[in-house]
Amino acid sequence: MSHAVATPLVSFCVVGTNGAEFLRSCLDAIALEQRLLERPTEVLVLDNASTDDSVRIAREHPVGARVISLDRREGKAANDSRLLDEAQGRFALLLNEDSELRAGATKELLDALERDPQAACAGAALLRPDGRQQPSAWRFPGFGTTLAQALLLHKSLVVQSGGTGRGTRKVDWCQSACLLVRVQASATIGHLDPEYFVYGDEVDLQRRLRDVGWHTLFVPAAQCIHHEGLSTGSGARRRIVELHRNQNRYLVAHHGPFVAACCRPVAAAPYLLRTLAAVVLPGHSVRRYWWHVQAILAPGRGEGIREAAEAFNAQLEQPAGGSA
Template structure:
């Protein structure tokens, strides 16, 4: 019997979180009755992450990039390099809780037409974080504009494994053969919406995605709470729009822009009178949503880094 599960971790300048991620993987491996491997792709970090990964006893292989690339491209690289029948994609800021790997694999074994299974994500304080949703459409944007998304768009609810439209790739187990059949992740999605597009293409090919509450991972959300929030907002908005234009139409994309911007306008107005909220950040969302082709995002930040400019 060959490798059953490949743990695939992408890291960018988060050495401490990466070590915690690998520590959790080591605990998982010790409890599993089948063969596993651990692949770490270091995205041109400058904080010693690659060395920490190499010296960690659970690591099988470390891929070190000299130039920064997008998450979709990096996940595809690891999926193609992996030997496992299943690949557990992990952000460096994801920390598996005991039994998560077995629960995700068991769910895929029990559902032969499922190609991906997402874990229940927890915030560091233990609160549940939404981690599975319906695919973006003008209808879901309208639901968001009415602030009913928690009831009608979020699908990570309940106590049992369920079929969902898409699950977050912070802790997502993938059937490697299915990923290969659809052509891996689309590298046009530098970061954000990459897993939405991936799950949509799986669905179009007849595969399902599962949400598995029996598998839990603590998600430290480094990507969404780190530095340069304006660039992250630009990248989020442009890839939301890219997804809509790829899978729907320009008209549908325009409707989603307007409805999503409206929701952020309301949030910005509320933030002006609510303590602890930053209206400027919401206004950044408004402008980036209405004009997704403008501004500099994380892709441009990576290009600057690769040219020797400011770091991310």
């Protein structure tokens, strides 16, 4: 006699690229969340053409994940959109392989979205591995936020996840390392824009959702450890190029090319000052600060993570033994 399987309420959606050393902890935490939630769930793991043991770990883990294994490397926005399309739950919890949910986080996020039918997304408080809180929610980028950051006022004027003793609240956007998304709302705008290969994709998503009447919640009672920066798997310069390229893409898309052009010198100024200071201050990298200056002022130049993925895919297409 067959038994009907309950339709999932929550789909846990994990994207990973060569993060096998963290994937097991991520899935262990999801398994605990499933037991605590006591609601129908499913687990999806999208492996972005990893060359380590990620696929084996995902398939063998007792959480029973449905594994989507890509043979070509794609961008984070495309990966998350694929999972949102595949998800059977009303809500999808987007996670990186280096995200480790703390007990009860999923319930807190779910309760927040179920209480507020106009909220499309709910983000967790992200913690560093040592337990210190990372910035997790911000105001949407624009000239004002760019100026505030240049004047070192970002903690009070741009970051929206600061403060203690404050409960769930509306914010502009939360990071997608741990973001619960109302799938139907996201579907109405086509999910994430694949032009954002990595970085900025969740900002653009939540801005487009707000433009059609939705909003985002920051839920500090939901906590998630984030081993930040491990999921990109590329060098520092490529990450810097990709970051500023997509920051400029967002500004052009939502504020126009004139505002984007005005923001570039303002954003570059503090990095230029840091470059000069690093010449005489020990422990600071002149080269790294200068990379930021170059990437901000010329966002169309340089090779980022997208180009690294394209090179990886091109190598896969080479016949065995090299090119003819």
